[in-house]
Amino acid sequence: MDYRYVDTVLLTHTHLDHVADLPTPAKARLLDGHDTFTVIGLQGIQNVCDALFVVDDLAERLTISVREPPAGADPFTIDDLEIERAPTDHSKPGYEYQFDEQVTTAGDTAPTEPVCSLANGSDVPVHECTYPDGTEAPGHSTPTALGELFTDVDVDRILLTHLFPRDGTARR
Incomplete structure (x- = not known):
């Protein structure tokens, strides 16, 4: 997808490795002549955006909309997309x-039951699998733990993301 058409970003949670580059597509749109950018995320995302969009005075140069759909407001929509959500099990809410x-x-x-339940029947489930088996990884997934929970989920395959090669030692 051409970056110039990315006018809305939906965030899963607010850890730095998931939000630090948020100003980049906003500024790219600004440089391409667009003056609006939307961020949608969980409660508290406004504070994160306030801090991030100070960079390059983006908060002053762009109209930045921040939406925080309240809990229980599912499904919610972004343009024509209908979106359901499930809470995740991580060190930050998400x-x-x-x-x-x-x-x-x-x-x-x-891997949790609500996450697997929402993925059930999806054409394309994408799930993080951060650490290798044998790693203590609270709030993250390992291949075996993910596979065991997804045993009864109706999907042909799972696309794995957020793969961190490590020496087997989990770090927070």
Whole structure:
């Protein structure tokens, strides 16, 4: 997708490795002549955006809309997309999202029943699998833990993301 058409970003949670580059697509749009950018995320995302968009005076140069859909407001929509969500199990509050019952994506999370339930039947489930088996990884997934929980989930395959090669020692 051409970056110039990215006018809305939906965040799973607010850890730095998931939000630090948020000003980049906003500034790219600004430089391309667009003056609006939307961020959607969990409660408290406004504070994160206030801090991030100070960079390059983006908060002054762009109209930045921040939406925090309240808990229990599912499904909610972004343009024509209907979005369901499930809470994740991580060191920060977060959500997994399902788009039009087709694509499901989870940010950082241990494999949980709500996450698997939402992914059930998705055409494309995307799930993090941060650490290798044998690693203590609270709030993250390992291949075996993810596979065991997804045993009864109706999907052909799971796309794995957020892979961190490590020496087997989990770090927070």
